[in-house]
Amino acid sequence: MFKEALQEVVDGTEGAFAALLMGYDGIPLEQYVREDRPMNVENLGIEYTMVLKSVMNAARNLGSGSTNEVAIRAERLTTVIRLLNDEFFLAVALSPNGNSGKARYLMRVRAGSLREALE
Amino acid sequence: MFKEALQEVVDGTEGAFAALLMGYDGIPLEQYVREDRPMNVENLGIEYTMVLKSVMNAARNLGSGSTNEVAIRAERLTTVIRLLNDEFFLAVALSPNGNSGKARYLMRVRAGSLREALE
Numbered sequence: 022m023f024k025e026a027l028q029e030v031v032d033g034t035e036g037a038f039a040a041l042l043m044g045y046d047g048i049p050l051e052q053y054v055r056e057d058r059p060m061n062v063e064n065l066g067i068e069y070t071m072v073l074k075s076v077m078n079a080a081r082n083l084g085s086g087s088t089n090e091v092a093i094r095a096e097r098l099t100t101v102i103r104l105l106n107d108e109f110f111l112a113v114a115l116s117p118n119g120n121s122g123k124a125r126y127l128m129r130v131r132a133g134s135l136r137e138a139l140e
Numbered sequence: 141m142f143k144e145a146l147q148e149v150v151d152g153t154e155g156a157f158a159a160l161l162m163g164y165d166g167i168p169l170e171q172y173v174r175e176d177r178p179m180n181v182e183n184l185g186i187e188y189t190m191v192l193k194s195v196m197n198a199a200r201n202l203g204s205g206s207t208n209e210v211a212i213r214a215e216r217l218t219t220v221i222r223l224l225n226d227e228f229f230l231a232v233a234l235s236p237n238g239n240s241g242k243a244r245y246l247m248r249v250r251a252g253s254l255r256e257a258l259e
Contacts, residue, residue, distance in 0.1 A: 068198035075194045076212055079187035086215025093195055096205025122241075 022138055027053035027111075030127045036119020041066045041112045042135070045073060050109065066112055069093075069102060073110060090128075092121060103128040105136050141257055146172035146230075149246040155238020160185045160231045161224075161254070164192060169228065185231055188212075188221060192229060209247075211240060222247040224255050 027040035031053055038058035042050045043066040052062050073091065080088045091102045099115040101124045111132070113124045146159035150172055157177035161169040162185040171181050192210065199207045210221045218234040220243045230251070232243045 065202060068201050072191065072194045072198050075191045079191055080212075080214045082187050083184060083214075083217065085217035088212060088214045090211075090213040092209075092211040093199075093207065094209040095199045095202075095207045098202065098204035 023051035026131050030113055033127050034120055034124040036116040037113050037124055039114040044108050045070055101125055103132055109139055142170035145250050145254055149232055152246050153239055153243040155235040156232050156243055158233040163227050164189055220244055222251055228258055
């Protein structure tokens with residue numbers, strides 16, 4: 022079911038090319054990469070585990086509650102990350118002009134069932 | 141001119157309550173906080189300098205080009221950050237149901253003139 026969820030998010034989002042379900046320890050659980058746009062999505066996840074740790078640390082220090090989502094727009098890559106629970110996050114990689122709003126929406130509506138399946 | 145730009149972004153965005161122009165060294169250059177919603181926006185900036193450092197590090201390792209924008213949605217606070225140049229960033233704090241798309245737009249259109257003024 023994980024693979025299907027990842028594929029639905031990627032295929033349903035204009036400009037998305039990969040999705041990854043990963044633990045904050047950098048160990049991937051599942052991934053989906055569009056065949057016409059190969060990329061090492063595990064490397065992406067591993068780099069972003071460091072970012073998420075600093076984000077969660079900041080949220081703790083600021084008392085802003087649990088972090089739900091992080092979006093990072095770089096020159097050649099947009100990444101939207103949904104924090105699912107204390108162990109896992111879902112990341113989607115898009116081209117800079119991809120529809121990140123659609124990715125966010127699809128990730129949000131699937132978060133509940135992914136969270137249930139992860140417990 | 142910095143104060144005016146920060147105020148324009150905050151007052152023009154539904155749900156925004158503070159903006160900050162800060163160096164990556166954590167030293168604030170200017171800030172604007174809505175009187176009816178006081179907050180320590182400097183603390184926010186200092187916490188996020190750590191996040192931005194890890195984001196820029198990830199971007200470098202991934203070869204995804206320079207980072208333009210980072211958005212972090214926590215339970216009680218949304219923060220949108222626009223990286224202006226190698227020294228300074230602009231951060232806007234919003235309530236979770238604030239219009240982050242409007243904040244992003246206003247920050248983007250002001251980025252050029254802020255960048256020029258910072259040189």
